[in-house]
Amino acid sequence: MALTAETESRLYRSLRVAAGAAAHLVALGFPAAVAVLARPGSSLFSWHPLLMALAFSFLMTEALLIFSPETSLLRSFSRKVRVRAHWALQLLALLCALLGLGIITYNKHLNGKGHFVTWHGLTGLLAVLYAGGQCAGGVLLLYPKLIKNWTLAKLKLYHATSGLVGYLLGCASLMLGMCSLWFTTTVTGASWYLAMLCPLITSLVIMNQVSNAYLYRKRSQH
Numbered sequence: 001m002a003l004t005a006e007t008e009s010r011l012y013r014s015l016r017v018a019a020g021a022a023a024h025l026v027a028l029g030f031p032a033a034v035a036v037l038a039r040p041g042s043s044l045f046s047w048h049p050l051l052m053a054l055a056f057s058f059l060m061t062e063a064l065l066i067f068s069p070e071t072s073l074l075r076s077f078s079r080k081v082r083v084r085a086h087w088a089l090q091l092l093a094l095l096c097a098l099l100g101l102g103i104i105t106y107n108k109h110l111n112g113k114g115h116f117v118t119w120h121g122l123t124g125l126l127a128v129l130y131a132g133g134q135c136a137g138g139v140l141l142l143y144p145k146l147i148k149n150w151t152l153a154k155l156k157l158y159h160a161t162s163g164l165v166g167y168l169l170g171c172a173s174l175m176l177g178m179c180s181l182w183f184t185t186t187v188t189g190a191s192w193y194l195a196m197l198c199p200l201i202t203s204l205v206i207m208n209q210v211s212n213a214y215l216y217r218k219r220s221q222h
Helices: 005-038 047-065 079-110 119-142 152-177 181-186 190-220
Strands: none
Touching: 005 047, 005 190, 047 079, 047 119, 047 152, 047 190, 079 119, 119 152, 152 190, 181 190
């Protein structure tokens, strides 16, 4: 029996709600698991994985999910409140990422190791720098008159698209970090594969959210 358009719409919405709920759980659960593994405070290095997991798995994911029409924790609040929460979470994410980058750089200096010589290190550096640029670019949304001949709607679209790229970079850095010697000696077997799934799940949910927002804007223009 063929599904009606209304049934398909409800089913699709239910799937988006379930996926969003899973993203919230993963966003919080992954850094919690990393905290258990790293035991922050046991060494200088131990703060690096925790701060990076907080930045790119928890804070940045929640900052983007705030605008989800189905699973935002602040969906009952005004857009102005959600935008301010987004700003606060993004700035906290950037702060954690900068601290994590600074700690690993100093730790390598103390141990006489090379800087940014692995794909994980290079991707992580690029993700942190990109996050800083993305936050700076967000200022244009507060003061759109600074750029002439650009509508606010177009600025929002480009900000969301570039933000998705930055988020995927952060997730790629996390996944490459899970291929490091420290992680692979600590987490093995099925647990390693489950850990690798975490950034993939949140990435897919965020990509779907951004693509749906893009399609909605395109339809509203016609």
